[in-house]
Amino acid sequence: MSSRTEILRMIRRNLPQSTELPELTGPWIEYPDLTAQFSQVLEFVGGECHVVDSVDEIPAIMGDIGGPDKVVVSGVPNLYPGRCNQNSFDDPHALGGVDLAVMPGQLAVAENAAVWVNAENVRHRAIYFICQHLALVVPQQALVPHLHAAYERIQVGASPFGCFISGPSKTADIEQSLVKGAHGARTLKVFLTRN
Incomplete structure (x- = not known):
């Protein structure tokens, strides 16, 4: 008998007992103030949350990041x-020169400050990851307490692309020093709109 066959035989003999999957019904975590929870967690992971009455307030908050020379x-x-149109980029690699991308988010999760984005009305999904600064705009009523509630509302297969984004890109692998913007956007601001 080969050693491979012997190893596989021993693994099969020592498999753990199968168990039933847990029920998904029951009390989930709730927060008294979803906006406060989302904002606190987003700040913890390196982002910023702003609650605005309308999108017209966003340029003033973005300041120089969205200035006329950017x-x-x-x-x-x-x-x-009148600024750059995302459809004017034929090659997604050309988006590397984008200073600020302001994109819509479909919903936000208070539990982990994640924002669900998809390819709806987005020509190149690379825009979320290749720009220098990213701002996501989400209706405040699309804020849910936890990921279970989020997955009840999103249709994962409805778009060819979808992901959760939480905080700017960062790594602490190099000399155990935190570096923001290591693999993507250097900053993330989420705007929760009341209207």
Whole structure:
């Protein structure tokens, strides 16, 4: 008998007992103030949360990051009009020169400050990861307490791309020193809109 066959035989003989999957019904974590929880966790992971009455307030908060000398791409209607149109980029690699991308988010999760984004109205999904600064705009009523509630609301297969984004890109692998913007956007601001 080969050693491979012997190893596989021993593994099969020592498999753990199968157990029933847990029920998904029952009390889930709740927060008295979803916005406060989302904001606190987002700040903890290196981002910023701003509650605004309308998208018209966003340029003032973004300040110099979205200044007239910067390359700004907006996927949010009527925000930064006349600036760079995401559809003007044929090659996603050209998005590497984008200073600020302001994109819509479909929903936000208070538990972990994650924002669900998908390819709806987005020509190149690389925009979320290749820009220097990322701002996501989410209706405040699309804030849910936890991921279970989020997955009840999203349709994962409805778009060819979808992911949760929480905080700016960061790593602490190099000399155990925290570096933001290591593999993607250097900053993340989430705007929860009341209207």
